[in-house]
Structures are given as C-alpha cells and as structure tokens.
Amino acid sequence: MSDQTFNLSRRALLKNTALLGAAVAIVGAPAIVGAAAPIRLTLGHGASPGNPRAVAADKFAQLVNERSGGAINVTVAGAAQLGDDAAMLTSLRTGALAISANSQGTTSGIVPELGALGLPFLFTDGATPIKLLQGKIGDQLRPKFEALGLVPLGWWENGVRHVTNSKREIKVPDDLKGLKIRTPPDPMTIDIFQALGAATAQIAFAELYVALQQGVVDGQENPLTNIASNKLYEVNKYISLTGHKWESNPVLMSKMAWGRLDAKLQTILMEAMAEATTLQVGLVQADSEKLLKEFRANPNVVVNEVDLAAFRQRTASVYEKWEQKPFGSFVKELRKTVGV
Amino acid sequence: MTAPTSNISTARPMVIVGLDALDHWIGTVCRGVVLSTGAALLVSIAIGVVARYVITVGGVDWAEEVPKQLFAWFIMSGVVLAVQGGNHIAVDLVMHYLSPGALRILVVLTNLLVCVAYVYLFGVAMEVAELAAAERNPVLGTPGSLPFYALAAGAVLTAVGSLSIAIRVWVLGADARPQGNPEDSVE
Secondary structure: OOOOOOOOOHHHHHHHHHHHHHHHHHHHHHHHHHHOOOEEEEEEEOOOOOOHHHHHHHHHHHHHHHHOOOOEEEEEEOOOOOOOHHHHHHHHHHOOOOEEEOOHHHHOOOOHHHHHHHOOOOOOOOHHHHHHHOOHHHHHHHHHHHOOOEEEEEEEEEEEEEEEEOOOOOOOHHHHOOOEEEEOOOHHHHHHHHHHOOEEEEOOHHHHHHHHHOOOOOEEEEOHHHHHHOOHHHOOOEEEEEEEEEEEEEEEEEHHHHHOOOHHHHHHHHHHHHHHHHHHHHHHHHHHHHHHHHHHHOOOOEEEEOOHHHHHHHOHHHHHHHHOOOOHHHHHHHHHHHOO | OOOOOOOOOOOOOHHHHHHHHHHHHHHHHHHHHHHHHHHHHHHHHHHHHHHHHHOOOOOOHHHHHHHHHHHHHHHHHHHHHHHHHOOOOOOOOOHHHOOHHHHHHHHHHHHHHHHHHHHHHHHHHHHHHHHHOOOEOOOOOOEOOHHHHHHHHHHHHHHHHHHHHHHHHHHHOHHHOOOOOHHHOOO
16 A cells, blocks of 8 residues: 555535536436426316226326426326315315316306306207307406316316106106205206196205105106216116207316416417317217117116106296396396397 | 312312303303204204105205204314313323322313313314305305304303313312213223
8 A cells, every 4th residue: 555645625525516516416317307396286076987087087198297397287187086076166266286177067066157057958068068168158257266266177068867766757847856856056946847847856966866765855857968978868768858958067276276377388288188078078078978878778677758848838937036046147148148 | 389289178278269150151151152042053964864865855955954064063162162171082091190199280281281272173173264254155145153152252261161171270289170970981
C-alpha cells in the first residue's frame, strides 16, 4: 500500500460537486417528473356491469387517462359502491366525490326543472331530448347546477321506461290499481303513477332486486337496459311496454374537482365525455332493440303491449300540475320546444 | 388546588343544582320527542301496512316518507337519554382497578373528550344540513336538511350531557357518574 497523500483543491471540490449534482439531476429528472402525483378523480355510478352507463364510464376513464398523459387518473366505482344516487349527489357537493353519472329522478330533487324532461309521453326516444340537453335546455339548466356546486359534464341516456311487476299484465291504467310500484325519488314519476292509480314506494335502485324478490313492492319501472343488467326480469315476470316517460343520466362533476384542473385538462375531460356520450347513447338504442327481442323469446317472461291512448289520457293531468309549479314557465317552454 | 372530595349525600352545590335542572329539562324534551315520534312512526307504518295488506290499495305515499323523516329525531333523542342514563355500550378494562381519585380523572377526561367530539359533530352536521337544504323530498316536499338538524341537535345535547357528567364527577366524585341499568351490564 502506497503512502501517497490525496490533495484536493477547493476549486476542484466545488467543480466535482457541481458535476455530481448535475449528473444526479439528469439521471433522476424523469423519475422526479414521473413521481408528480396525478390528479385522482373518482367517477361513481349506480349501474351494474354491462349496462351502457357502466361501459361508457369505463370508456371515459380510459380516454382521460390516456390523453392526459398520466396527469389525471380517473377511477370508476360502479354498482353504487359509493352509495346510491342521492348519496353520490351529496358527495359531489361536499367534494368527497369528483364525478357521478347520476339519475334524472334523484337529481330533480335539487334541480326540479330537470324532472320536467320526464313528462309522460313527452319523448318516445332519446335523440330529441339529448340534442335539447346538449343545446338550449342544457344551457338553461347549467347555471342552476353551478349554483349548487355542480358542473354538468354531459348528458347520457337512461332510456324510455316501462313497467314490470310480479302479479299481472298491465294493459290499461286500471290494471295498476292495488299494486305497489317502486319509483325513484322523483316527483314526476310519483305524479304519473298516482295519476294512473298505483301506490308508490321510493327505494334505492341498488336495493330494488331484493325489494321485488321479498314482495316489499309488486313492481317497478325502468328502461329495458336496466331491467336486463340488474336481472329484474328474474323477480318480475310481466314486462308491460308502457313507454310512459324518458329519462336522462346527468353526468355531473364537483365544482371543487373541476377547479383543480387547468384549461387544457378541462378540454381533455370534455372531449372524452363527448366521445363517451356518443358511445353510451348508441349502446342504449342498440341494446333496447336487442333486449326486447330477447325478452320476447324468453319463456319465463311475458311481454305485452299497452293501450297507449288510455295511458296518455289518464296522465294528461300531470302536465297541468307541473305547469302550476314555480318553474311552470320552463315546463311550458319545454312543451313548446318539443311541440307537445 | 385539590379537587373537592366525594360528597353526594349532603347539601348539593349550586352548580349541581343548576345541572340537575338543565338535565331534567333536556330529559323531558327528549322523552317527549321519543314518545311523539315513536307514536307517529308506529301510526304511519301501521297505515302503510293496512293500506297494502288489508284494504289492498298498494299503500299510501306519505306513509312511506314520514318514517324516513322522523327516524333521525327518534334515534337522536334516544342517544341523549342514553348518555344521561349511562346506558351507552362501554367496555371497562381498567376502571375497577383505579383508585377513586384516578377514576374520577378518567371519567372527567372521557366525558370531556366526548363533549369535544360531539361539538365537532354538531359543526359537521350543520354544514351538511346547509348542503342538503337544497334537496327536496319527493312526496312531502320537505327539505333534505331536516334529519341533519336532528343530528345537530342531538350532538349539542349529547355534548351538554357529557359536560354535565364531567362537572358532576369533578365536584362529587366518580360515584356521581350515571351507572346505567345493571341488567344491561355483562361482567
């Protein structure tokens, strides 16, 4: 071993330290940038796997995650994992949840004007109302949501609703008498079924299958896609094609979460929502036709047509009732726009 | 400064007399709420059952919604009464091994902690009530904030009840704490 002394000048020490620091910075930079935490957004909904809402929610999350380059990480929590629609609405307003593909009935509890879209037989398919919600009507509703701390990201289609029950075929309104029908917590649906002579009970959608199975209620009303994805036909033999109302699925974002995104990320979100909406609306329309054929072919299910004229006549009073509400001018304008 | 010694049987200090009156008033109000909401719950549920299974009209819409609105008031009044009576579930691991002085301090601190927690819960309940005020119940049309006010009121009264116990125990000793129903205890 040599007895050599190691001399290091101050200049050399500083130079080497600077070089070492630069090297660490160059090598470590990608790791440091990559380690920047993405903005985590959770999207909650109440639909079961396979439902168009669930498929579109997954698509939306995938698009945002890809296009934001990891800046946003959207996680989907479906099947009411984060509570029913009412709980998710409250969570959006407290900032505990970022996004929810909610239901029209529940949301009309905070923006009652939204319920008017479900006026009986106002729409027979989703094309017209979705166009209205993406335009004139949606523009009128937006400030009402914003005042409550919510940003409407998009409007999905829940579909045209039909009645199912475990007792009998519903052909005329009087067939509903004596039946207890589950409705969402939606004043419009309750008014329609009161006009038709049925009793109603408001039960969360996630609890509906068990409620029907145990006889808490005799029947319910939902689009065919929901009847299929939640397997409600297993506990309700009779599907009556009443088509009594159409409903949307408002996709709402917490204003707090929206405010955390810069303009570029907000654009990515809106573009992804537009694509997911096209997918979702297309799926509802395609699935509805396919499912109707499947239900008709199913020997354990009875599908019947109804006397639509009788249903329309019996529910006409609902229009008058809703025009008397504090937001009656909105209802009249909606009717005028649709031409009903 | 030393804490006053245990003295329940002799003349009661003014502060305790004041607490007796306050607790009595709170207990009377809560018993009234429990009885009235309990009766209303029973009647509305009975009407729903009769409408569905006896006269088979399916049910009565308001009879479905009334119990959901009253239940929170019924429960929170019971919570306050249970605090006053020492009937809440508790697991006592060390209380039997403590000296009277140490037991007194433990009971006082426990009740002060409960008091602070429920004051915080009151604040949270009021915030949520403010948010829920925009929600309307579909049949009755009442605001969604009403059950949260039950939570807030119950939280305040629970905090007052716990504070009352803490003061009583500090002044009179650990034996002054509510003992609960012996039949509900598991040794």
